[in-house]
Amino acid sequence: MTSTDAVPTTAPAPTEAPSSGIPDLWFELPPGFLEFDLEEDSEERMVRMADAVDPLFADATPEQKLSLVVSGEYILQTMIAGGAEHVSACLLRMSDGKLSQATLCVIIERPDVGPESQDRRGTARRTAVQWHEQHPDAEVALIMLPYGPSALCIRDQGLQLPGVLFGLDDPIPTTIRQVQFCVPLRTGPGSALFLFMTEDIEHWAEYLDVVSGIMKSVSADEPDGDSKPAADNPDAGGTESQA
Structure with missing residues (x-):
């Protein structure tokens, strides 16, 4: 991972189905991430x-610290309004010594359909096609994660941050x-949408x-190590990653 002097690794972060209180999935945050x-x-x-x-970034400029806090809160409020179930921010030291910040958001999307219509590969494929149509200049792909199939989309987006936040x-x-990754759930109809964003395009590869x-x-x-039963359908398989 990029940072060795930031926030310690967090515990695995669950997102929970509101009806059952049981986590839909788990994932690990590396050092440098602060969960909200x-x-x-x-x-x-x-x-x-x-x-x-x-105290964690004593050598960061006041402007860098202010930007992380203020812009982070603005983005956080936007994500909460959009139904986010997890939001975390990171401030990492990159390979050239520069500090860099980014944000991770996870939203659980639950369609109003029955389990009989669950088709994880089909859902990921349809999402990839939709993203390609919506953002023709974006990099769109269908990939296989240890958890299962996922649609992937990488793109640049112009934003206008309210100037009042910075005086x-x-x-x-x-x-x-x-x-962004659209990851169809193994526990039933619905997908986890992972969205990771940063203004630091210079360090995108890292x-x-x-x-x-x-x-x-x-x-x-x-x-x-306790596993939850996956939904009974042929697309619910695949190699599992231990959290």
Whole structure:
């Protein structure tokens, strides 16, 4: 992984089905990631995050720390409004010594269909086709993770950050590079949408290594090795990664 001097590795992070309280899947966060409490008050969260960032990255400029906290909270609020069940941010030291930040979001999408229509490979394939049609300039592919089939999309997106967050009158234009994975669930109809984004396009190749490690850790197995039963359909197989 990229960083060795950041936040320690977190415990495997579950996303839970609201009806059962049982995690749909688990995944590991590498060192350098700070998971947000989505139920926490916004002001309290920003203060806590600032307190966490300051001692961990003493050589970062005040502007870097402010950008991480303020823009991170803005993106976090947007993701919460979009139904995010997990959001974490990272501040990593890259191979050239520069500090870099990025955000990870996980959303569980649950279609209103019965289990008999579950087709994991078909879902991933249809999503890849849809993404290609929506974003013709993006890099779109159908891949196989240890957890199972997934659609992948890498693209650049222009955003306007509210200038008021930084004490400015005008919005701040920025370009975000993001990679998203649509991972059909093994536990029933629905998919986990993993979205990883950063403004630091210069270090994108290093970030792909970080994201690859996260996605390879996705598993239906709990950390102690106990497995949840997968849905009974021929697409629910595949090699499982131990979390």
